[in-house]
Each structure stands twice: as structure tokens, then as C-alpha cells.
Amino acid sequence: MLNRRHLLAASAAAIGLGVNQQVAAQSPTAVQARLLYDQIFEGMLAADPLNASGLGLDTGRRAVLKTKVGDRSEAGRLGAFRPLIDARSQLKAINRQSLSGRDLTQYDTVVWFADHCAEAEKFPFVGVDSYDYPVPYVLTQLSGAYQEVPDALATKHGIETREDCEAYLARLNDFAKALGDEVARAKDNAARGVVPPDFIIDKAVAQLKALAAETGETSGLASSLGRRAQQKGLGSDWGAKAAAIVDGPVASGLAAQIALLTAQRRTAGHEASVTRGPIPAGFYEYALRFHTTTKLTPDEAHKIGLTQVADLTARLDPLLKAQGYTQGSVAQRLDAFAKDPAQLYPNTEAGRAELLAELNRQMAAVKAECPRVFNTIPRAGMEIRRVPPAIELGAPRGYAESGSLDGVRPGVFYINLRDTNDWAKWALPTLTYHEAVPGHLFQGALLLEAGDAPLLFKNLGFTAYGEGWGLYGEQLGDELGMYDAYPAGRIGWLQSFLYRAARIVLDTGIHSKGWSRERAIAYMSENVGLPQGAGENEIDRYVVWPGQACGYKIGHTEIDRLRTKAKQALGARFDIKGFHDAVLLGGSLPLDVLERVVDEWTVAQGRA
Template structure:
């Protein structure tokens, strides 16, 4: 194996983008469409990302200024906020326990408001657990595991706590809304428990649909008042959106605009305030998985656009619009047809 790695390394080039491969532009377009289920060119993805980075960055800037953080770029101020002692749990077992307790309180608070916007709620409970220390070094920051179909195991929202300093307080709520409620847990569990579709449809997964819903869920939590009196919590939510918008820029930048790894890494750091080590890991991911990182924000854009359209129809209600979750995951192009054909929202 070492000999094979050495052989491959000798042939490797520094350029990371698909553009350097035979039919690379067509390959990137196909990879992005497979991930997002939306047909967009690399240039279109790039322009969408730049526009959304500018809009979200301006919103963060305004809130930070109200909190007395006026010096430096948005990215620099987010770096400073990440390091503030009042935003950090101790990197100890007691600190981790306090962090998990915070997440559980957040879930309970959000669940109490769900009936305002959802006619159907999951029967399966969701628990927050720490990623087992034996696998935390290679595990993502947070992820969701659905409940068993027979009800013998609850749904689990895992959070990686190898270093609590990577999880500042102001960003915890939006991560919980993404992974648990009203994010992945609501979307996945309602599909699994739905009586409207066969089992094979209940188990379906499309990244643009599911990750787009989870980002829409972060926005919905904000709209439902989960950050009232908590401006830094709202900054955490907007930083999450900014990060996903930045992904559109750097993914298309590397694969369609011939950006170097260094340019992509520097842009990610400067825009979002994410530490260099994590940023380099993100760039590695985009290099080997072209298009996938675009599914989050493109999916979010489609979900919010469809809701805005639904609001213009007579009889719109949030509960009516959200009932489309009972039909299971589907490509975004099909979701558009379903919402428009069924008049989802009324």
C-alpha cells in the first residue's frame, strides 16, 4: 500500500479542480447536478454564492456593530468572537456535560414551538449524545442518526466534543436546529413514519432536499423567535448560512474558475472566520467530492423560494406548506412540481 501511495504521489499535480481532467467542465456540471438535483453551471453557482455572501455578511456586520464589535472585517470579528472566553465551555468533562445540557434545553424549547408551524410531529424521540471518543478524531462536527423503524432505538444527534473550544456557545443553537429540530430529525422522521408513501420512498435521500431543508430549518427557528434577546445566537445562525454560501464560491472557484487550493483556503478563512486547520480540511473535502458542498445552500435557496411562492396563494399556512415532508425526500426539481401541483401551503 505504501508503494502504491508513493507511486500515485509522484504523478500527482498541485491543481485541485475538475477543470484539469478530460471533459472536466462537463464532469463538474454533472457532479454538481447529481448532488444538488438542480442544473446550474459553474458560473451560475459562483455568482449565486458571491451574491449571498455579500447579503449575509452585511446582516452579520449590522448585528456585530450593535454589540460593539466594529473593528475589522466580518471574518476577523467572527474569529475574535470564536475566541471570547464567555463563549467557550471548559475543555473538560464538566464542560462537556454543561454543553450537552445546553443542547437538551435548546431542543425542549424548540419542540414546544413546533405545533405553531407543523400539523404532524415525529413519534420518535431524539437524544443528544457525544461522539464516542474512540472515533471523534475522524468524525464530523455533528450528525444525525434516525430512529429504528421498530421504535427500539431513538433518533440520535451526535456532536463531536473532542475540543469544546471548536464549539463556541453562540453557534450551538443553530447546529441543534440543523441536526435535530426542526431540521434533520423532523424531516427524516416524518418521512419514515409517513403512511402516504411506500417504505422505499421513506428511506430516500437527496442531499439538496435534506441539507436544504436543514438550512431552511435554521432560518425557520430564527423566524419563530428562537433568538429573541440573543443577538449573538442570531450571529451564529447567520454564520452558518454564510459558511454554506461561501462553499458555493470556493467549490465552483476551484472546479470551474481554476482557483488554486491556496486561494480557496484564504477566501474561506477571510470570509467566514473559520480556523485555517478546519478550512484546509474543508478544501480537501471539496477537492475529492466536487459539487456536494453546494447542495446545502442551493437546496436552502429552493426551499425558501418555494415557500415564498406558496405564500402568494390563497389559504397559505406554514402547516400546509410543511406537510410536503410527509411525501418523503425527492430531487428538488420534483419538489418544485409537487409543491406547485398540490398547492402545498394551503
């Protein structure tokens, strides 16, 4: 999955000049729209300073952003949604009929996003987390400043000067403030009756305690600054200065969050569904629309998931038999195959290193085949790393972060290696194709190096598009022949599709049909065959991110449908490289806007 959907296509040094040149070449209405987009984008950077640092846009007139982590108070609960919400009247004042081509695509995309951001405002308990998702709970295993800030400071906050060190200390103090603001918001939500389920609180408390246990100059927060400052010859006392804040206001903030959640745990319910108590069914319906960019109802999505689970189960059956697994259900055989000792890496640091080395080999191998189906191969660096151990208990199985605008920070695919027994060797290639090449990192790098769209447009992201492309990247792995000499890998690919289809069933089952956590875990085990720990982690993720899990397979199904539609219309004129340009180079789009783009490309190809 994509950790951040901020896939921008410009260099940081050329932002001002690039915008002015673009404006000069566009129609008056397009100029009006672009200037508004730039205004919104600046507001989004101010609302999400850690993203500004990740993009390398925290210098010059934006340098103050390097001292902040973002407003986590009630006033800031909608985060980067707020500038879009505030600009809706100005967006609607633009004459849409005067726009065409890429300008119209951009306008419709931004308006779609702004309208759906505004819907979140209807629900007073909703906040926007670091993934830019509308979420019902302030503190969970996947949301809260504690979950985002430490890694962001280590990987996104650059240290080159003494001013950078001072900004780091300021950010630590702002982190402490954010922790307190989140306590206040979580208390307000509890007064409304909105409290996470008990099992979610348990995971969040475990992770908070792990972070709180890191103290002094050896803590990750302090040592990151101390080590890097010394490497740059900036002095040896920065670690001690950071430790004073870590052991003071940050420790107090973490203790307050632990105390709050511990108190809430005593009376928290066990019901998994977000549609309970004061949270109306309308919130889940909204979340489903937000993540799938469709008008599918929960019932319609549930039926799609059931159909695809049945189809993929049938496809896996003969492949498992060919591997010698003939007894039991498909899920039971997948589970048995995944537990084969020959398919597992040792659950040791050496085993983890061996696994990471194999993933890097797989990434290089598939990248070498990509010129067959892509016009452009990105130049940007791409790396594969382990999820930081401090957050791996609640973190997803894998996720990707795009690189910085200037190319200094590479795109990174993070894999959760808490337990290597969660990763059978035959399941790893498809993960590489999804998260790295030709999936998320590839997609993000192309946008870093090509195109001239407004930065706002490149800063928006849609689950169905981004994760749909990730699954399509897995499909391309098969089409490029990556499993021809490794048929077990094809089982991994189809199981990946199977559990993404099962996600639709599970997400809608939990949030619209009242499924319990236990029933959902049992469905995952009985139909997908994921290891127990991985299955539980998946279910807990759906509980706190309603609707998000449905975007993957619904997005992939639509991208694949659009390709089939274009091939049928064009016949021998269909060009897979051109199709990929049409889908990728315009950036992330709602699915109905994407269909219009592909249809226009198809018509143009037919005339060529």
C-alpha cells in the same frame, strides 16, 4: 448534514402487509410501479447490508445481510446505484400518463434518481460511498470501509442471540475482504492517474493508523461484540474470537491500505480540483447536477454564491456592532467573537459533556415550540452524541443519522468535538436546529411515523432537499423566536447561512476555476470567520465530495422561494402547517418535482 438519507415511513413488522394493502388500492399502473420499486429496494438493501441493519431489515429472509458489509470490489463500485441503473428500462416501460398525484411524484422522483445514477457509470474511476455520493477517490478521510464499518458494527449491528454474534464475526471477515478490494480499486484508479491530493492522503493515513493501533480484545471492533454478548448472557469468549480477526485479516487489510496510500503520497500532487489529469470537467458538472438537482452550470452557481455572501455579510454587520465588535471586516469580527473565552467550553471531557448537555436543552426548547408551525410532532427518540474520536479528524462538523424503522434505534445528531474551540456558544443553537429539531432528525422521524410511500421512495435522498430543509430548519428557529432573548444566537444563524453560501463559491472555485486549497482556506477565513481548523476541514471535505457543498444553500433558497410563492398566491389562506406537510410528508424530492408538489398544494388550498 445527513449521514444517511434513508428516511423511511413504515414499521419493519408490517412491511409485507403494508405493501399488499397499498397495491390492492392502487391503479394497475401504480401497482406495476410499486412492485418494481419494491424489487429495486431489495436490490439496494443487498448492495448496502449495513443500511439494512441500520433500518432493522436484516432478519428473516434477509438475515444473510447481517453477515456482510457490502461489495467494495470493482463489481460493486456503484453500490446502491446499481439496482436503480439496472431497472431503468423497466421504469421507462411504465405508462407515466396513467399516473397522477402522489403516484406521479414518486415515479418522477425514482426516474430522476435512476437516470442520474446511470450517469456515474460513464466515469470508470467513480465509486459510491457510504453517504450514497458519487465520489472520485476510493480512500479518503471521508470514504472507505475503514471510515464506515467500525461505527456501523457498534451502532447498527444488533446483538441478541448467538447467531447475531456469529454474524458479527462474519462481518469482521467481510470487512477485511472489503479493505483488500478497496486496495485493488485504488490501484486501478492510480493506473488511470486518479489519486487523491497529498493533504487528503495525509488525513486518511492518520485515521487508518488510529484504527490499526486498536488491537486485541480492547479494540473497539472486538470490545463492542464482547461487551454486548456478555450483557446478553451469550458467553465470554466472543471478544477473543473477534480479536483474532481484528489482529489477523483486518490488521493485514489496514496495513495494506496504509502502505498503498503511503506509497501514493510520495508522488501525489497538491492540486485540490477534481478536474485535473484524466478526470474530465464533465464529472464535476455531473456532481453539481446530482447534488443540487438543478441544471445550474458551475459559473451560474458561483455567481449565486457570491451574491448571497455579499447579502449575508451586510446583514451581519449591524448585529456584530451591537455586540461591541466594530473594527475590522465582518469575518474578522466573527473570528474575534468566536475566540472570546466567555464563548468557549473548556477543551476537556468535562467541557464536552457540558456542551452536549446544552445542546440537549436547546433541542428540547425548540421542540416545545414546534406545534406552532407543524401539524405533527414526531414521537421517535432523538439523541445528541459526540462523533467517535477515531474518525473525528476527517469527519464533518456535524451530521445526523435517522433512526431504525421499528423505532428501537433513535435518530442521532453527531457533533465533532475534536476541539471545542471550534464551537463558540453563540454558534451552537443554529446547529441544533439544523441537525436535530426542526431539521434532519425531526424530518426523518416524521417519515418514520407517517405516510405510506414505497420503501424505495423513502430510501432515496437528495442533497438539495435534505440539506435545504436543514437550513430552512435554522430559519424556523429564528421565526419561532429562539433568538429573541439571545441576539448573539442570531449571529450564529446568519454566519451559518454565510458559510453555506461561501460553500457554493468555494466548491465551484476549487473544481471549476482551479482554486488551490490555500486560496480556498483563505477565502473561508476572509469571508466567513470560521476557526482555522474548522475551515481546513471544510475545504478538505469539498475536495473529496465535489458538488455536495452547493446543495445546502441552493436547496434552502428554493424551499424559501416556494414558500414565498405560495404565500403570495394564497394570501390569508396560506397555512404554514399545511405547507410543511406538503414539503415534508412526501419524502425527499428533486427540486423541480418539489415545486410541482407545492404548486398543486397551493391550488388545492385556494379551492378549499
